[in-house]
Amino acid sequence: MAQIVIIGGGPAGVTAALESARLGAEVILIEAAHLGGRATWHSLVPSKVFLSAAEALTAAHPWLENPPSRPDLGTLRARVRAQAETQSQRQRRALSQAGVRLIEAVARFEDPRTLRLEFSTGHSEHLNVDRVILATGSEPIFLPGLKPDGQRLLAPRAMANLSDWPEHLIMIGGGVTGSEYVSFFSQMGVPTTWVTDLPTFLPRAEPEIAAGLVAAMEARGVNLYPNAPVARAENTGSGVRVTLQDGRTLEGSHAFIAIGRRADTDRLNLDAAGVNVTRQGVVVDNYGRTSQPHIYAIGDVAGPPFTVNRAQAQARLAVRHALGLPTPPLETIVPVEAVYSDPQVAQVGLSEAEARHLGRTIQVLRADWDQALKAHLIGHTQGVLKLVVDAENGRLLGAAALGNHAVEVINALSLALQAGATLAHLAQWAPAYPTLGDLVRAAVDGYGV
Numbered sequence: 001m002a003q004i005v006i007i008g009g010g011p012a013g014v015t016a017a018l019e020s021a022r023l024g025a026e027v028i029l030i031e032a033a034h035l036g037g038r039a040t041w042h043s044l045v046p047s048k049v050f051l052s053a054a055e056a057l058t059a060a061h062p063w064l065e066n067p068p069s070r071p072d073l074g075t076l077r078a079r080v081r082a083q084a085e086t087q088s089q090r091q092r093r094a095l096s097q098a099g100v101r102l103i104e105a106v107a108r109f110e111d112p113r114t115l116r117l118e119f120s121t122g123h124s125e126h127l128n129v130d131r132v133i134l135a136t137g138s139e140p141i142f143l144p145g146l147k148p149d150g151q152r153l154l155a156p157r158a159m160a161n162l163s164d165w166p167e168h169l170i171m172i173g174g175g176v177t178g179s180e181y182v183s184f185f186s187q188m189g190v191p192t193t194w195v196t197d198l199p200t201f202l203p204r205a206e207p208e209i210a211a212g213l214v215a216a217m218e219a220r221g222v223n224l225y226p227n228a229p230v231a232r233a234e235n236t237g238s239g240v241r242v243t244l245q246d247g248r249t250l251e252g253s254h255a256f257i258a259i260g261r262r263a264d265t266d267r268l269n270l271d272a273a274g275v276n277v278t279r280q281g282v283v284v285d286n287y288g289r290t291s292q293p294h295i296y297a298i299g300d301v302a303g304p305p306f307t308v309n310r311a312q313a314q315a316r317l318a319v320r321h322a323l324g325l326p327t328p329p330l331e332t333i334v335p336v337e338a339v340y341s342d343p344q345v346a347q348v349g350l351s352e353a354e355a356r357h358l359g360r361t362i363q364v365l366r367a368d369w370d371q372a373l374k375a376h377l378i379g380h381t382q383g384v385l386k387l388v389v390d391a392e393n394g395r396l397l398g399a400a401a402l403g404n405h406a407v408e409v410i411n412a413l414s415l416a417l418q419a420g421a422t423l424a425h426l427a428q429w430a431p432a433y434p435t436l437g438d439l440v441r442a443a444v445d446g447y448g449v
């Protein structure tokens with residue numbers, strides 16, 4: 001029986017372990033901290049609990065004369081803990097039922113075929129390995145001397161312990177984490193300032209879509225500072241002082257640091273394994289294989305973009321490849337990128353700018369959110385859907401959206417994209433009515449049968 005050893009028990013590692021067991025391998029999963037990974041305990045799950053609370057409150061707004069007061073932070077913290085525990089326990093049960101051996105230890109290479117397992121009790125053991133999958137995730141980046149203290153200087157991990165609502169939050173970083181937490185705090189009525197180093201916020205999104213999100217935040221009273229790289233942030237005792245590189249200072253009660261993440265290879269001793277790493281993360285080919293053919297890397301440790309759906313797709317492909325099974329290359333998978341702000345941002349495949357940059361002749365089809373009855377029913381009519389289509393053969397190349405439930409709309413389109421759908425296929429689509437599927441219909445009406 002083939003042996004597969006997986007290092008890291010986050011979404012990437014757990015998916016790889018379950019897939020390996022399903023395919024008949026003997027599986028060992030090694031996790032240094034808590035099963036479920038940072039996604040469950042520190043980043044994804046806590047943020048999604050906070051955002052789900054905001055979404056539920058916003059959903060009620062159109063029917064209420066007075067907006068509901070924001071929830072008690074203690075209740076939210078308890079919900080974060082409960083969700084993380086439930087998710088971790090579900091994974092533990094699934095692994096145990098699949099026959100995966102879980103070892104709670106830090107794994108470190110001694111040579112390409114030997115791991116040293118370091119237990120919290122202080123003792124260590126050696127493990128000979130046949131095939132290895134690295135799934136050790138990523139760690140947040142902080143500026144030199146700018147470390148969150150969990151009191152006034154916050155980061156995603158500190159949110160699980162936040163005890164008082166900030167009086168004025170300064171968000172540092174215009175990426176995905178910044179967008180989601182700016183949306184959350186501003187929805188909760190916290191005066192919020194949003195600072196980023198680049199000229200635009202959410203730089204990975206389509207410019208038009210990112211601009212729409214920024215306009216929505218501005219309309220909610222968020223104070224924007226683009227082109228404002230931060231040099232320092234200090235806890236002054238009674239608040240925070242954020243100093244920009246140009247010398248300007250901003251004052252608030254709390255600062256939240258979200259300036260990116262980096263692959264976590266710190267404890268693996270990859271030199272001893274002969275595995276190549278760059279600043280982006282462990283170098284992998286289209287099947288997740290590293291410079292050592294028996295060692296694979298998946299999830300955040302294999303570099304950005306950092307999302308669970310991509311990590312899980314990588315996990316399934318790497319396991320199949322490691323077991324010698326037919327495997328499509330990773331480039332054939334088109335993961336959705338989603339930002340769970342209000343309004344949501346989502347995209348899949350090529351953006352309009354990327355398609356033009358590649359020299360493709362394209363057609364851009366659009367629909368506005370208010371073209372769907374469903375948008376009116378739920379009281380959120382702002383937003384836009386864009387479809388990018390190859391003008392020569394009608395193939396869908398990509399889609400992007402900004403709006404309430406935009407992620408669900410793009411999820412449906414990602415399946416169409418993955419299946420190679422053309423405008424003719426989309427024009428024949430008959431989604432349930434009234435749903436936001438109507439937006440796709442509105443975009444393609446007049447283009448098919």
Ligand SMILES: Cc1cc2nc3c(=O)[nH]c(=O)nc-3n(C[C@H](O)[C@H](O)[C@H](O)COP(=O)(O)OP(=O)(O)OC[C@H]3O[C@@H](n4cnc5c(N)ncnc54)[C@H](O)[C@@H]3O)c2cc1C
Nearest residue numbers: 008010011012032037038039043107137299300306307308
């Ligand atoms: C605030 C925030 C919100 C996010 N929200 C979303 C979202 O909504 N949707 C989405 O798709 N993505 C989201 N992400 C990204 C997502 O969290 C990551 O892509 C995901 O955690 C990657 O999973 P992973 O398994 O690669 O790593 P991790 O979740 O980081 O897990 C890696 C595990 O490896 C363990 N480990 C490390 N080194 C060793 C070692 N030497 N030996 C043994 N174990 C080791 C660690 O303890 C950890 O448990 C979010 C990220 C942030 C910061």
Ligand SMILES: NC(=O)c1ccc[n+]([C@@H]2O[C@H](COP(=O)([O-])OP(=O)(O)OC[C@H]3O[C@@H](n4cnc5c(N)ncnc54)[C@H](O)[C@@H]3O)[C@@H](O)[C@H]2O)c1
Nearest residue numbers: 173174175176177178196197229230258259260261306338
């Ligand atoms: N919904 C999701 O899938 C989701 C949610 C949150 C986070 N994530 C992932 O987690 C990772 C980390 O998120 P993130 O938002 O921290 O990283 P990010 O890379 O998305 O954004 C970091 C931002 O900080 C800015 N920045 C960097 N240095 C700065 C400085 N000195 N001053 C001001 N701004 C500065 C950058 O220009 C960038 O806009 C990302 O890869 C993201 O994809 C995913």
